[in-house]
Amino acid sequence: MIFHDIGMDAASLAGPLDAKLEAVRAAGFSQVMIAAADVVAHPGGSASGVRAVRSSGLEVTGLEALSDFEGLDGQLHAYKVDVAKAMLELCAALGGRLLLVEASTSRHASTDPDAIAADLAKLALMAVPLGIRIAYKALPWSRTARNFRAAAELAMRVASPNVGVAVDAFDVLASGTPVDDLDVLDPQQTFLAQISDYMWHDVRNAEERAATAAHFRVFPGEGAHSDALAQFVSRLDTIGYCGNYSFDVYNDDYLRMPPEAVAARARRAAVWLAETVLRRALPVPNVDRLRAARG
Amino acid sequence: MTHATDREAIPEPQNPLGLDGIEFVEFATSKPQALGGALETMGFRPVARHRSREVELYRQGTMNVIVNAQPADVPRTVQPVERPVISAFALRVRDAQDAFRRALELGAWEIPVRAQAMELNIPAIHGVGESLVYFVDRYDEFSIYDIDFRAIPTVDPHPPAVAGLHFFGIVQYVGPDRTQDWEAFYSQLMGFRPLPEQVRFGIMPRGLVLESPCRKFFLQLIEPEDTARFAPMDEHLQRVGLGAPDVPAAVAALEKRGVEFLATERVHSSERGALTKPMLGGVMFELVKSDLTAPAK
Numbered sequence: 001m002i003f004h005d006i007g008m009d010a011a012s013l014a015g016p017l018d019a020k021l022e023a024v025r026a027a028g029f030s031q032v033m034i035a036a037a038d039v040v041a042h043p044g045g046s047a048s049g050v051r052a053v054r055s056s057g058l059e060v061t062g063l064e065a066l067s068d069f070e071g072l073d074g075q076l077h078a079y080k081v082d083v084a085k086a087m088l089e090l091c092a093a094l095g096g097r098l099l100l101v102e103a104s105t106s107r108h109a110s111t112d113p114d115a116i117a118a119d120l121a122k123l124a125l126m127a128v129p130l131g132i133r134i135a136y137k138a139l140p141w142s143r144t145a146r147n148f149r150a151a152a153e154l155a156m157r158v159a160s161p162n163v164g165v166a167v168d169a170f171d172v173l174a175s176g177t178p179v180d181d182l183d184v185l186d187p188q189q190t191f192l193a194q195i196s197d198y199m200w201h202d203v204r205n206a207e208e209r210a211a212t213a214a215h216f217r218v219f220p221g222e223g224a225h226s227d228a229l230a231q232f233v234s235r236l237d238t239i240g241y242c243g244n245y246s247f248d249v250y251n252d253d254y255l256r257m258p259p260e261a262v263a264a265r266a267r268r269a270a271v272w273l274a275e276t277v278l279r280r281a282l283p284v285p286n287v288d289r290l291r292a293a294r295g
Numbered sequence: 296m297t298h299a300t301d302r303e304a305i306p307e308p309q310n311p312l313g314l315d316g317i318e319f320v321e322f323a324t325s326k327p328q329a330l331g332g333a334l335e336t337m338g339f340r341p342v343a344r345h346r347s348r349e350v351e352l353y354r355q356g357t358m359n360v361i362v363n364a365q366p367a368d369v370p371r372t373v374q375p376v377e378r379p380v381i382s383a384f385a386l387r388v389r390d391a392q393d394a395f396r397r398a399l400e401l402g403a404w405e406i407p408v409r410a411q412a413m414e415l416n417i418p419a420i421h422g423v424g425e426s427l428v429y430f431v432d433r434y435d436e437f438s439i440y441d442i443d444f445r446a447i448p449t450v451d452p453h454p455p456a457v458a459g460l461h462f463f464g465i466v467q468y469v470g471p472d473r474t475q476d477w478e479a480f481y482s483q484l485m486g487f488r489p490l491p492e493q494v495r496f497g498i499m500p501r502g503l504v505l506e507s508p509c510r511k512f513f514l515q516l517i518e519p520e521d522t523a524r525f526a527p528m529d530e531h532l533q534r535v536g537l538g539a540p541d542v543p544a545a546v547a548a549l550e551k552r553g554v555e556f557l558a559t560e561r562v563h564s565s566e567r568g569a570l571t572k573p574m575l576g577g578v579m580f581e582l583v584k585s586d587l588t589a590p591a592k
Contacts, residue, residue: 085404121483125402128480129421131470131530161475 002280003270005244007031007061009194010038012249012266013259017042017049021056023259027267031059033246034094036087050093061246062098062135062192063091069101070119071109071144077119084123092130098191099127100135100166103142103151116144117157124160135166135191140175141210147177152185164189168248169220169232170196170213174203179231187240194248195233195273197223217249219269221276230277237278245273310508311397311486313389317462317512318431318439319352319359320535322578324379327351327364333379333574334360336553338457343444352444356456358537359440369406373425378576381532383419384465385429386485391418394430398484420484423467423477424531457552458545463496463538463583464504464513468531471524474503474516481505481514497536497568497583511587534578538585542568545582 008029013020017038024032034053042049053060066087069080091099101123110116124134138151145151151165167182167190196217201224203209220229233245247266254262274280324330327349331341339353339360349364363382367374373382388394395418399405403420406427417439422428433439446452469477481487486508495504502517513536519528539545546556546564555572556564563569569582 122400122402125480125483126404128476129404129423131473131476160479162479 002274004030006270006273007033007059007244007246008263008266009033009035009061009064009246009248011035011064012247012251012254013262014255014257015259018052020259021052021058023263024266025056025058026260027263029058029263029267029270031061031244032056033061033100033248034063034096036063036065036090039090039094046090050090053094060091060094060096061244062100063087063094063096064100065102065137066099066123067102068104068106068109069123070104070116071111072104072106072119073110076108081122081126084126088127088130088132091132097131098133098135100137100192102137103139103145105139105142107143109143111143113154113157116154120154120158120163121160124158124163127162133162133164133191134160135164137166137168137192137194138171140171140206140213147171147175149181149184152189155189156186164191166190166192166194167236168194168196169229170194170198170217170248172232173225173228174198174209174212179228179235182232182235183239185236185239185241187242190236190241191243193233193236193241193243193245195220195229195245196247196249197221197225197229199224214250215252217251219247219249219265221269221272222265233273233277309486312386312394312430312508314485314507314509315387315389315434315511316507316509317465318385318387318429318434319361320381320462320465321361321363321383321385321427322379323363323367323373323375323382324377324575325364325375326377326379326575327362329377329575330362330379330578333578334362337549337571337580338460338552340450340454341447342450342452342454343440343446346443346445352440354452355454356459356461358456358460358462371404371421371425372406372427379578381426381465381535383422383427383429384532385417385431387434388430388432391430391432394418394432395420398430401484403484422532423469424529426532458548459540460537460545460582461585461587462512462535463585463587464515464536466499466502466515466517466533466536466581468528468533469516469518470528470530471518473530474518477516478503478505487514496585497581498562498565499568499570499581534581536581536583538587539582540584540586542566542582542584545569 008024010020010032039049040046066084069084072080127134136151136155138145138147140146145154148167155163155165197220198212198217203212334353338355341351342354343352351362353360364375373380398420406419417429419427419429431439487505490504490506502515505514546569557570557572567584571580573579
């Protein structure tokens, strides 16, 4: 398998959790990003959702997403700590080792870097006994971290070994961020790369960007920015990134298609990424054994 | 739930909790008599029983060991089974409620109060795996055991230690690449500090050793090696380290009592330390050369 580290995001697929998992597995993926809502909305209840994931044989790339956590005070903070604990426990129950945390968009959130770092450090400490890492992800419309540079700076300020960043290729592409900027990332503290493309050549304003992000993403190799995406992934590879790649393709059309048809597109994207971009070659079966036998 | 009010970067004091050693180590097992027998060969004596729960207190010298056979009623805590496991350790601190509040503030998981073991008001947080960490502050003038335990009649409540044995540390098995995470956990919550690689005690030198800020005991974090890295393993507290001023004398005294020590090419008793053979399916004690002796009570 040349795309063992590339997975699908279950939120890219329509249907109940079981159908999504089956589609991902049947398309040949070994891992899947799980949306918390899919598990807790399982018709048999949350425990059945957990069982479905566990018995699918798929590895859990991570659980998504804790949002609006950092920078709050008083009761709001206490409330979000409870939410975070529930998500961490769910993540652990699924066998997941990574919780995706989206930078806060709450207007109640402080933008003081020390306050944000203290909250993320607390989240990190909560995650340690459960063996979970925190992947902090910038959002363009966040108040606390609008791009991966800001997220990486905050993660560095936290200085907890289990806090790192998630980078979303869409955000980098759509904002016209030069691919060289990825060099600021510490590969050891970069925990997840989310990969998707989109069809338009230009995104004119923030509104259009938000709409595109939520409804019009496509799989890598299908969109208008294959070259830029290829550069993005190659650059991550060059700086020594060794985490997983997850296709976070949020597309309304795909939510009206059978999940197996969408998963088949994802598989094409995974092969494109692994073979064409990362230039991985499939090892010839038994070649080592034959060599050894020949002496 | 407490609120985050301290938003300034104030340098942490060296010993933020006023840590002062280990008050007790707790084992959970559904066969408390069998474990009791093993503990007695190690020199511990049963000194008290809990008034209402299946909990016993063993003691030698400055060391208290709790044997808990009470079925757990809290998620993510040890459910006693036949094979004994280390289910908790208790830290002596300046102010238990303060230590507890501070720990929660920093991100520790609390144990619901109603279910806290022994029914004492001993605050506890989740530690590694299913284990707990208690905070105890009443260890001087009157002890936590005076409240909920009944002394076993005719038994010396303070049996002397065999060969000067005292708590030295606890060995924790952690998952692959998890040492740093746990180092952060113990340093941020309790002020533990890593020792340089060349400073090691005993005969089992692997992993990272963390020193308590009171310098009275150590935690040793050990990751799986080689192919074991790929085997599923739950993180847990693996064994208790006992300090002895004279290890060969302690080994001799314990052997006379029936304790067996490992004597393989790799692991065997020496001046530096010794390791007991596993008892009851996994209980091990490690002896370590140490002149640390906690003040007598």
